[in-house]
Amino acid sequence: MYLEAITGPEDLKRLDRDELPLLAAEVRAALLQKLSRTGGHTGPNLGVVEATIALHYVFDSPQDRIVFDVSHQTYTHKMLTGRAEAFLDPAHYGDVTGFSSPYESEHDVATTGHTSTSVSWACGLATARDLTGGDWNVVAFIGDGSLSGGEAFEGLDLAGSMKNNLIVVVNDNDASIAPNVGGLYGNLAELRATGGRAGRNFFRDLGLDYRFVPDGNDLDALVDAFAEVKGIDHPIVVHIVTRKGNGYGPAERSPEAWHSTGPFDLATGEGGPKAPPELATITARHLVARMASEPDLVAVTAGTPGMFGFTPELRAQAGRQFLDVGIAEQSAVSVTAGLVRGGAKAVYGVMSTFLQRAYDQVAQDLCLDCVPACLAVFGGTLFAPHDATHHGFQDVPMLGNVPNLVYLAPTTVEQYLSALDWGIDQTDYPVAIKVPGGPVRHGAPCEKDWGRLNSFELVQDGRGIALVGLGSMFPVAERAAAIIEKRTGVTPALVNPLYASGVDGALLGELAGRCSVVVTLEDGIVSGGFGDKVARFYGPDRRVAVLCRGLAKQVRERYDVDELLRSVRMTPEQVADDAIAAVTS
């Protein structure tokens, strides 16, 4: 085994060039072995085994800086930079995150999980190098869909006006998550077809030098290409063509399904492709059913149809009523606004963490003019632990404070679909919906008149204590209420607010007459969130003590959900304990 002996790039460099393919085979085997047990970004990592080996064989990390865009494809990089054990020994599988992280290694420039930032980073690194008299190389490694994000263009455009060493490796696998969208991919296809010699060349247009490597899984060709550009005195793009899922049949045949997988049977691939989350599937089916009789209803995604429940089959059913704008969240929001102003109805389905990319478009394109578009915000929940880059804990602070935006937080499937239908059909407000996290809950048919903004639902009247559980935290409030009643003999009030962007002053004011403690529970960061609004409402009222429960404002890596809830005193027992203590204090 070569791999076990590699403690860092210097060990890799000791190998002869003709040994590299053997190392690649070992790396690929280790990847498959681990991924078949743990799941992960299978296709992207299989595609760049050779390119990563060649990068570290030629360049001198950490002196040379290699910035991996989106960085879900850095497993080989981790293996070659002292972290092989985390891929070879099942006992150490959990030692590394799924993305690059400077907390793990000096070879990782940044914790990166959102796309399209690497070239801008590289421009900053190169400028710093020149100002401080360094002579190292800066390499950005970008592709797998990241090129469609606007910041990639911003970075390439800036790089095109720079005059110093800056190497952009474009990893062209003709795919991102779903098939690529956008005119640029036509140009990449032309470049592939002509061996890089097409007259039309997006990169040269931006002032960048250009080199083409037709087989980006050919170690010899890669090592030659990288050696040639090492130490170059101007910005250059090295366009390499890789095969997503390379070396593993099931992943090569179905790149979308194998982008990110669960554990799978190594022999057959069975189990790998993940079904969309249940509520995403419910969403997509609901929308497709409506589309059949509403030709003006459009579902929009920014390159992530799966998390929105839109499998290839449902996309086919939706036809041109499903619009994938590519990984380009900003554009997705403006397109959605345009759809509505053009006379269509539109729902943009997006992960909370990725919607951060379009904060400004939400605030300006949608909200300044109250464009009645609908956003379905998935993954804004602590019930789905991810790596740090993909948590959706900030959606309420982010969306709940934007003027004119109505942010709804249903608890049950019935409430959610009712909110979704209202968001689509109404014509007055930009509406976003916090798709419930945690176990999918069904409830009574929902008759809610959502147009009565900020009309909270008093699920159970009571006195002494009022429990206000937002969205997926309502069930915790419900259970805490039962505990309190059992323990004190007094029925507490129980409120499902349903709205995350405002408070029901009438109801809260009324409750102050019979409750001296109000507890808010929310699924996300408490700072700037829903509870803060309740605390402000009761601020002037000395009769009422308010306890705001939610996550502290901090970055988290993967965690255990129950432990996390306990650590922020959000188990039903803790909520009951604290509320009772507050009444009697």
Added chain:
Amino acid sequence: MYLEAITGPEDLKRLDRDELPLLAAEVRAALLQKLSRTGGHTGPNLGVVEATIALHYVFDSPQDRIVFDVSHQTYTHKMLTGRAEAFLDPAHYGDVTGFSSPYESEHDVATTGHTSTSVSWACGLATARDLTGGDWNVVAFIGDGSLSGGEAFEGLDLAGSMKNNLIVVVNDNDASIAPNVGGLYGNLAELRATGGRAGRNFFRDLGLDYRFVPDGNDLDALVDAFAEVKGIDHPIVVHIVTRKGNGYGPAERSPEAWHSTGPFDLATGEGGPKAPPELATITARHLVARMASEPDLVAVTAGTPGMFGFTPELRAQAGRQFLDVGIAEQSAVSVTAGLVRGGAKAVYGVMSTFLQRAYDQVAQDLCLDCVPACLAVFGGTLFAPHDATHHGFQDVPMLGNVPNLVYLAPTTVEQYLSALDWGIDQTDYPVAIKVPGGPVRHGAPCEKDWGRLNSFELVQDGRGIALVGLGSMFPVAERAAAIIEKRTGVTPALVNPLYASGVDGALLGELAGRCSVVVTLEDGIVSGGFGDKVARFYGPDRRVAVLCRGLAKQVRERYDVDELLRSVRMTPEQVADDAIAAVTS
């Protein structure tokens, strides 16, 4: 006069083609007359008089949709769509905003003030048209720097894969606010030099058809070009070359200074170019002074050096230590992160409203890894009334709730520069600074140890009432304190928090022992802001009533500052009244 008789595009269409230049002359005269009195976006509007006339002469707005990117260049459009009086009659100068607005006219698709969104809007409009069976034209009018923003690329990339009528007019004036930055502008220059025939063509590479108009101030050529593409069945770019400031010597000679001006002497141009705001100038001078002995200190702008105080003279002094990335806020944040990780010190100076474009990069690129970069956030204040698109009321809700970000809010120049120096020199946190708004205030030399995070300053101890005035609202708190003391004979506590992203639990807890009313005052939207954090802190404590003062969560157009303060009960007298009433209630 033709202009006075034009109540809408139908009147324009009745003119003969050879009358259009006369109309253009009248429009230009009206523009100069009004702008010399009121100020505004002088250069951009002078440049597109002919293009706008030609658009409305050929296309049929509002049936055809014309989306103006950034829309600060829509004055002629307003004159031609029923709003001429607002440019001809000084009594009506205030009738229109400086940007497009559907609240003003059915000819305005959206309220637009941030760049680079128009092509995405056009894609959405075109898709809606096709789904609903319409046959109108969709026109995006983009340029004047907007092409460097990533969303413009996202939109063009998407347009390049569409198959329907979509016309993108690229208004190429070889300028934005400051001179253009980026490789793309090299390609535009090549296209200009070759009459549009250069082999390298950024737009064609994205799959778009292309037509070139060498003189974008030639009405005949424009009308011909637009007539030719009207009704086209696929996406096309019409690249027109205009002169920023066309027809007015001073503006033609100094496009940067004349991008946005104050009132000016029509004969000489005197008074037009605006000096940067005083604190911006102080900032730039301070940084340039440091740069002289610190070759690794870099100031970054995203195409708006002026608001950061970096005049052409100071830019020349800073040399390569001043980096303009073009209008590309996302890239600016990632570049800043790269600069710091590459060994430099970096300050990104940005308007609060534009930083919204980079919310995700702040949260991910800077904050996940605690990259110790510094952001100077200008214009996050109610003391600078703008049109709705440019208000910076959301900076505390936006930045104050991002994990790891330290958001400082100094009051005086001395505090501000001390905070700035600390932000640059420290190595632990991403730091943003809310540059004070309102009248520039000087104070005592600042000895603050900013590294003691969230250590509020107790400026005056007291009892009964505590006044907590953040940043530029501290002077109001100070004056309210004097009123309260005078009226009640009791000295209230007076706190300058200095930190907008957290609370000083020790101090606030201690104050609860002697104060029963705490009033927070902040310069921006109260929802999700600083006061909410104080309200949450005191939530469990029934001894203390908290009054949070700030702006309601709503969109505002221009306003009178004093009236606004009164309407939210933030004059010193009102604050004193309410605090005294709360103590005795």
